[in-house]
Amino acid sequence: MQPSSHVQCTEAFYKSSVMDELKSNPTVMPEDRKRMLGILDRFEKQAIDQEQMMDMSEEKHLQKLHLQQQKQSQHQGTDELRNNTTVQGGSRKLTPKERDELIRKAIEEEEREANIDILASEGQKDEQMNPDDFEEMERILDQEHQDMISRFKDVDLDQESFESIWAKLNHEEQQEFREKFMISGRMDENSYEDQVGITREGTTVGTSIDVDEEESEAKTLLKEMEDTLKRGSTTADENSKPVLADLDTEDLRAIRSAEISELVPILRPWWETEAEVAGQLRRVVTSEDVMDNESARLCAANIKANDTNKLHKQTFTPSAIRGKFVLNEEVILRSHRALIQDVEETKKEFSASTSVPLMVRAPHPSLIYHVVALLFTYAATIRVLNGDLKEEPEQTLAYIFDLCPFFGPSTPSPASRSSLTNTTVETSQLPDVEDFETTLAHLQSRSLNSQLWKGDTLRPDMLSLLLQDLILIMTRLSRCLRSIRELKDVFLYCMNASSQKQRLYSKSVLHRLVKKLEFYESYLQSDEWMMRSDRLDQVKTEVIMIIMRVQREMEGWVKDLESVSKVQGVSPDSTATGGPRSAERILIEELPT
DSSP: OHHHHHHHHHHHHHHHHHHHHHHHOTTOOHHHHHHHHHHHHHHHHHHHHHHHHHHSOHHHHHHHHHHHHHHHHHHHOOOHHHHHHHHHHHTSOOOHHHHHHHHHHHHHHHHHHHHHHHHHHHHHHHHHSOHHHHHHHHHHHHHHHHHHHHHTTTOOTTTSOHHHHHHHSOHHHHHHHHHHTTOOSOSSTTOTTTSOOBOTTSOBOOOOTTHHHHHHHHHHHHHHHHHHHHHHOOOSOTTOOOOOOSOOHHHHHHHHSHHHHTTSOOOOOHHHHHHHHHTSEEEEEOOHHHHHHHHHHHHHTTOOHHHHHHHHHHHSOHHHHHEEEEEOHHHHTSOHHHHOSSHHHHHHHTTOOOSOOOOOSOOOTTHHHHHHHHHHHHHHHHHHTTTOSSSSHHHHHHHHHHHOTTSSOOOOOGGGSSOHHHHHHHHHTSOOOOSHHHHHHHHHHHHHTOTTTTTGGGSHHHHHHHHHHHHHHHTSHHHHHHHHHHHHHHHHHHHTSOTTSOOSSOHHHHHHHHHHHHHHHHHHTOIIIIITSSHHHHHHHHHHHHHHHHHHHHHHHHHHHHHHHHHHTOOTTTGGGTOOHHHHHHHHHHOOO
């Protein structure tokens, strides 16, 4: 019974294998299909014969063997001795092992026939190929081999630099290397594929691989980022709400970098629009020298000036390139009391209809600097989040708490939980800050140690921009109040968020901070300590002095950069055209960005 079951299993297995091969490969040639079906038919016949041999008696089995031997003797002319031996050997019943061996030999025979057919078909294909093609192929391979030997003659691969080896590769070899190792974009920080290659003898070898394609991809990416940023920009209408561009934190950091910020327009906040209408910002036309200095700065930052100018022409109009807004110091330094005739007009200007109670006790002298620090933080957060504070409200709060040293979810005292008046007690316990320079030092220290800001506000260009934002907000009390109220809206939005969403800050903490913002509102609207005093004007003057100092530092930095370039013997355009790498790195280290 065991041999019969084995035959059935092997029959089903090989039959299934052949049928699967025919079904899975519909493109099989008719000759191959016919051969496979023949193999299947022959194997089935052999299996049927073996089953019949198992079922027939010994007498019938011997008769069948005699008939087979007679046929073999007729066709092959075998002698009598071989016939007798065959009869004697076949007069017994096959064992299971012998039957398995018979099946194995049959399968091997079919495989040999299949291999012979395959080799024959391949031989026919080879015969169809022209011998001249073989010679041409061998000649090309030999030529490539000799070219490779000549280019890498006397080159020690263990000692040579990557740049030298890369320059010796031809176009196809470089492309094969990139595809094999799945390299896309820049191969190192200086992007040898984007710069002009320099041979060991100092001669230019042409532009790098796929420069046109990479430039096209870069332009497409910048165009998409520009369209996204336009969706997040505000209009001149102060009642319009900005829309946050679909960018994450890393994208926004890249936008603020020197390379991207020169190519795409950045959000223009609402206070700049108001200041331009009020004449507090004036437009100046930059000279050619300023543009040359800007190109030198981009070159020092490892940005190709020629490519940047091309994208400038596509993104901006010529007037936008040559013009910029600067503070109108004459209007900025004018006392706010000289602009407003009386208190009633002031209240109308910033819509004093509010439920915030009036301040009844004298505030701490440092309170004005705490408010200014919060306004500075508000402006920086608006910049980094591209105008929308409610897209990720808890992330907005994290940015504010991480930068402002005087406003955060600290543990409140028991006496500071009940009313707005008690908040004055808590505020009076804050650190004493006597001037804006000390306040700015606290802000910069927090920025340097922050995981979110990572010292961004310490960069001279960023610091100058944020100080300008601060002075424009402080120029009118209505802007200060609007900034505080927008922050309060974010806190209220977080407090009223769905309870199903996990909160980073509890409602009690947010409620306490909302009360603190209302205290700031009350302070800004107070007649005795704000509207009828020159406290805000004094702080505004301090901020102007800091702005002038930062601008002088930036001018000195540019001069130092030029002097370093002269000492290193590097022209302004050398870094953009593949100049000495050592000098280029020194210039990058001097950059604050």
